[in-house]
Amino acid sequence: MDWKPDKSLQIPVYIQISNYIETRILNGEYPSGSSLPSERALAQELDVNRSTIVAAYDQLRSLGLVNRIKGFGTVVTLAATVDGDIKRVPNWDEYVKGGFLHLNNPMTRQIHKSVGSDKPYINFAIGELSADLFPAVLMQKAHNQLDMSQYLGYEHIQGNLRLRESIANHLQTYRNLSSTASSLLVTSGAQQALQLIVQCLLKPGDSVAIEDPSYSYSLPIFHSAGLRTYLLPVEQDGIDPEQIVSLYKQHRIKMVFVNPIYQNPTGATLTSERMKILLEISTKYGIAIVEDDPYSLTSYDQTPVSVLKSMDQDGSVLYVSSLSKIISSGLRIGWIAGPQSVIHRLTDAKQQMDFGQSNYSQWIAAQLLSSAELDNHLMRLRIGLERKLHLTINALRAELGDDVQFDAPRGGIHLWCKLEGEWDEQQLFNQAIENGVVIAPGSTLGSKSGCVRLTFSKVDDPLIRPGIQKFAEAYRAVKHRR
């Protein structure tokens, strides 16, 4: 060949070679059925490593242009032809492998498949409320009060104003947290809030700290965005803030993600001493904090818990919460409270992502948050959650005895269990699914295995015992199997 790859270009050499050969195939210079040069010969000719040619031929194969045929080497495909031309439909399998956003891990994908599945799984893996905790009457009232003559155009992208005012009032009343409608952005649950924060406020190569184990750990967004994540072990009193200092000195941590109250999955709550230290460290080193707070209103003993943001006097904390764990996940209403400049930046991104939240949900959410009956609902919710926790614990004790260990949380919806002995996570997960019960294996939420998360909020009371029974059977079946 007269041509040589140009090693000074930004385009990788194997791509240059694949592009060049592709052009020659399309020009008819290598007709269907003809053989390309051997990898060794071409490597010599173009003065590159043989592995570069292998990569170039792989690329051509993924484009559907060539095949490896034993005894013939790499052969131009005898493709279906249109008017004598080669026909190549877009190779979607290649497209789906690319992309900025990484896939969820396989077990997390299977868990999500169980949502909305036809099969009647008993689901201990999804963080939402069961039908028996759902405030159907409250919801019906909110629905009936909607004025449907309202015009249904795009909402203010930051969120319906009445809803933002209701959220601000709600935060003041229930979490002792001052905010205004202008400093709130309505999001599609806390999930989108985290997504927006990562995509808008951090750059590839930035370092962040997340809890281990945690919900954040399960999110591919941190790696999709090219962030370096460092782990803060969660103890009974939550994370040890001093560890942030050493992480900062080594890695210049830019942001810390915490779920301080009834943490997912451990149920741990950060003590107020540790909260204070965390805030001091944040304002000493200029490290931003993201507080994810889905559960603070679910205290079983009704005593109010202070959220981190309520102590934040310097605006170091972005506060994220939602209605998903206290009213309904299907509404898709969450929010971020934070400094004005951040809210503006994230609002612009939300416009790009989805053009704002659905009006319907926002109107209903506004009704719910300003309803006088919300307080009663929350009371019933707390009692209901604690009942489910006890049912779960009793069932675990009865079915698994000392094989299972846990710290019972004082609020929230998750029970983090350590299971004794040798067992394989994937096997346990699969066997549980086969038995009709879905659980979240510990490794999807943290770096160490040996644990599972049982989310008891989603299961109707009468199904808790049978569900735990099926789970226990799965555990006994796979224990010591490997």
Added chain:
Amino acid sequence: MDWKPDKSLQIPVYIQISNYIETRILNGEYPSGSSLPSERALAQELDVNRSTIVAAYDQLRSLGLVNRIKGFGTVVTLAATVDGDIKRVPNWDEYVKGGFLHLNNPMTRQIHKSVGSDKPYINFAIGELSADLFPAVLMQKAHNQLDMSQYLGYEHIQGNLRLRESIANHLQTYRNLSSTASSLLVTSGAQQALQLIVQCLLKPGDSVAIEDPSYSYSLPIFHSAGLRTYLLPVEQDGIDPEQIVSLYKQHRIKMVFVNPIYQNPTGATLTSERMKILLEISTKYGIAIVEDDPYSLTSYDQTPVSVLKSMDQDGSVLYVSSLSKIISSGLRIGWIAGPQSVIHRLTDAKQQMDFGQSNYSQWIAAQLLSSAELDNHLMRLRIGLERKLHLTINALRAELGDDVQFDAPRGGIHLWCKLEGEWDEQQLFNQAIENGVVIAPGSTLGSKSGCVRLTFSKVDDPLIRPGIQKFAEAYRAVKHRR
């Protein structure tokens, strides 16, 4: 200093220097008020360019650690202190500058600010239906028929099954397009569909082709994702597909984004001959096509128009549409139809982004799409849109005469106008806003200026003439000003 930056590390040298000095400041080695070495001196000492030191000091300044003080050089900040320590709250202005997702361009941002604003702008810039085209009765009925005893948990992330079945039926009936519920993903309007496609199916450095002018042109997502975008000029018959071939040969185009019917902003429709050629080129070179189709049901003369996807026999086209331009943008219901592997990949990403669409909207959308009265609504909609177009054209003729040129579209919601003479886009935009009317300057949608887009669907009939009058006044005020 005993220390030297390590040029073999991945961390940029200026960051290494800034990190090192930061540590020394935090250690108290450079107390508040002390001066750092001059840039020249430190550059010599560390054996780097002076510009590297400038960048390192800039970084320290952005962290709030140092200031430039005339006569003293770079001085460690006399910051507020906590127990004698330096206090540095997170510098949010720095955070918001970073991030994967770029900001919308400033004029687009101003347009979005006008949505939900208190000021009663006459808005020719937002692509949605006006209150007088809104199917209030249809909507009220759908609302009343909702069974609110339904439990409101997470939906299937791909979308409510009943809604997906309704969409499949709708596509068959109205667009002669075969699909099944499994090959559909419900999205937050077409906006999110495009976002998901770009973030999941393309890699940084990939080349794509978009129309010029087009809505795609206005989206920062292409550049956020590190794509190379190439432009396909839109003619009266839409794009010239042959240009894709030459772009492909030069740049290996991987995906083409088109809005073939009543294009935003030109109103042009791709002829069926060109559609055929486009599909042939797609399957000859393996180039994926994304068809954005918000407007095909809005033909003023009621004749059905064939969408590209209905001719696609090889699965080369991802078809994107929504209810935003035919029923309500506030519902936030759109969808993608495409190959199974793509739908699975995008569904996983949608779970990560927002955990699925709100149930309410989905239930109402399913009611609307299966309502027998949809047909009547669409009929009224087409008549209403054509009336608004005529009102707009008549007003333009009366107010601006030969100073304005356009091709009247035969469907859709936009009128693309060329304005004579010398005028500055930003001045026209600002003056129009001041006069109380919002328009979309041409450059936000395309590479060439001299045009504006007037979206007539959003303005109530009686306001069209006054709106155009205000716009014409703005134009006359800024013409020849510069």
